[in-house]
Amino acid sequence: MKIGIVGGTGDIGEGMARRFSSKHEVILGSRDAEKAVSTSTCIIDHLKGRGQASHCTGVSNQEAVDRAEMVVLALPFAHLEGTLAGLSGFDGKIVVSPVNPMVKKEIFTTVPPAEGSAALLVQRMLPKARVVTAFNTISHNRWKDLDRAIDVAVPVASDDAGAKAFVMGFVNSIPDLKAYDAGPLEVSCMIESLTPLLINIARYNKMHDVGIKFV
Amino acid sequence: MKIGIVGGTGDIGEGMARRFSSKHEVILGSRDAEKAVSTSTCIIDHLKGRGQASHCTGVSNQEAVDRAEMVVLALPFAHLEGTLAGLSGFDGKIVVSPVNPMVKKEIFTTVPPAEGSAALLVQRMLPKARVVTAFNTISHNRWKDLDRAIDVAVPVASDDAGAKAFVMGFVNSIPDLKAYDAGPLEVSCMIESLTPLLINIARYNKMHDVGIKFV
Numbered sequence: 001m002k003i004g005i006v007g008g009t010g011d012i013g014e015g016m017a018r019r020f021s022s023k024h025e026v027i028l029g030s031r032d033a034e035k036a037v038s039t040s041t042c043i044i045d046h047l048k049g050r051g052q053a054s055h056c057t058g059v060s061n062q063e064a065v066d067r068a069e070m071v072v073l074a075l076p077f078a079h080l081e082g083t084l085a086g087l088s089g090f091d092g093k094i095v096v097s098p099v100n101p102m103v104k105k106e107i108f109t110t111v112p113p114a115e116g117s118a119a120l121l122v123q124r125m126l127p128k129a130r131v132v133t134a135f136n137t138i139s140h141n142r143w144k145d146l147d148r149a150i151d152v153a154v155p156v157a158s159d160d161a162g163a164k165a166f167v168m169g170f171v172n173s174i175p176d177l178k179a180y181d182a183g184p185l186e187v188s189c190m191i192e193s194l195t196p197l198l199i200n201i202a203r204y205n206k207m208h209d210v211g212i213k214f215v
Numbered sequence: 216m217k218i219g220i221v222g223g224t225g226d227i228g229e230g231m232a233r234r235f236s237s238k239h240e241v242i243l244g245s246r247d248a249e250k251a252v253s254t255s256t257c258i259i260d261h262l263k264g265r266g267q268a269s270h271c272t273g274v275s276n277q278e279a280v281d282r283a284e285m286v287v288l289a290l291p292f293a294h295l296e297g298t299l300a301g302l303s304g305f306d307g308k309i310v311v312s313p314v315n316p317m318v319k320k321e322i323f324t325t326v327p328p329a330e331g332s333a334a335l336l337v338q339r340m341l342p343k344a345r346v347v348t349a350f351n352t353i354s355h356n357r358w359k360d361l362d363r364a365i366d367v368a369v370p371v372a373s374d375d376a377g378a379k380a381f382v383m384g385f386v387n388s389i390p391d392l393k394a395y396d397a398g399p400l401e402v403s404c405m406i407e408s409l410t411p412l413l414i415n416i417a418r419y420n421k422m423h424d425v426g427i428k429f430v
Contacts, residue, residue: 107402109401109405110404151430152430155416181416182415182416183418183419184322187411187412189325190408190412191412193408196402197409201395201396203398204396211430212427215366215367215428
């Protein structure tokens with residue numbers, strides 16, 4: 001599969017590309033295509049050092065959208081709206097949002113936009129995209145450290161049953177990730193508020209990169 | 216310890232009383248003290264049938280507050296404000312809120328009150344109580360089935376460090392429960408939104424009584 005990562009030079013995007021690019025073609029996008037090329041080179045070198053091939057190419061965010069079968073928005077919430085406003089070509093494509101609207105004050109707190117969640121904001125901006133909420137709670141360290149299984153649950157939400165089933169299948173194809181159907185896109189606010197909760201728990205309990213499991 | 220359960224004849228309250236009353240004195244309250252007495256008798260019989268003693272007494276909600284060292288508000292959100300308005304004597308007491316403001320539409324959704332969370336509503340109504348958020352995600356079936364370990368994580372939040380440490384100690388004294396410090400009371404909205412998420416996940420994935428663990 002051709003996976004486009006918008007914001008691929010950020011920590012989350014780079015970590016995803018490390019995980020995905022041995023089995024899939026990753027088209028890693030950035031506002032700065034040159035930076036995407038250098039991040040892509042680093043990823044290929046990193047996997048080569050482990051004796052693995054990496055199918056990763058650095059391009060602009062727009063080219064990542066255009067060439068992908070599935071687009072992942074690996075963006076901090078603060079850059080989500082501005083980045084999407086400058087891009088096109090999402091119609092009919094599966095667009096995965098792992099975005100969590102949150103701020104750090106004394107603690108991390110969820111601050112949903114007027115739409116109710118980042119995913120619903122994405123759906124409002126890209127009305128013809130097949131928007132799916134997934135991967136929200138996975139820290140960049142878990143993505144990046146290929147010596148360690150990620151080993152967490154991934155709640156997945158969408159109003160498009162086919163897109164949801166497709167993304168759940170993709171999640172389950174990644175070793176030690178398990179997808180759970182969390183319902184329609186409306187539930188995304190509850191998924192997106194998990195991440196600030198987990199970050200606070202990590203801090204107050206001297207833990208690192210806390211993930212979630214359903215039991 | 217003397218644990219008062221306001222709303223003790225509901226499913227959650229009765230389940231808690233089953234778990235707590237072998238090791239603690241449970242003062243099980245209800246608006247209807249007679250109903251509390253009969254629920255209490257059932258709990259004592261149930262534990263007796265298992266060869267265990269139960270220290271459980273059925274009383275009015277007000278008496279449960281008055282006699283308790285720690286009060287648990289085992290109330291549905293819809294009854295929280297009305298019940299608290301008719302009670303007094305909380306000043307200086309540890310008051311545990313496992314309450315989740317949620318509604319069932321097509322799916323379960325979190326609907327926080329103006330204060331931001333059920334716990335903050337409790338703190339506003341009982342300004343001198345030592346309010347602690349805990350036990351939000353544990354289903355009544357998990358509480359009630361004494362043949363099965365509950366075996367989930369319990370995020371705990373409070374602005375009162377002493378009360379939080381006390382409740383965390385109590386949580387950890389229950390076999391297979393593990394308390395996590397989630398921060399100040401302000402984070403309660405994120406804890407309270409876990410439960411509707413878990414109920415939806417149970418429904419969409421054909422699971423039962425889904426709980427959470429942090430990994």
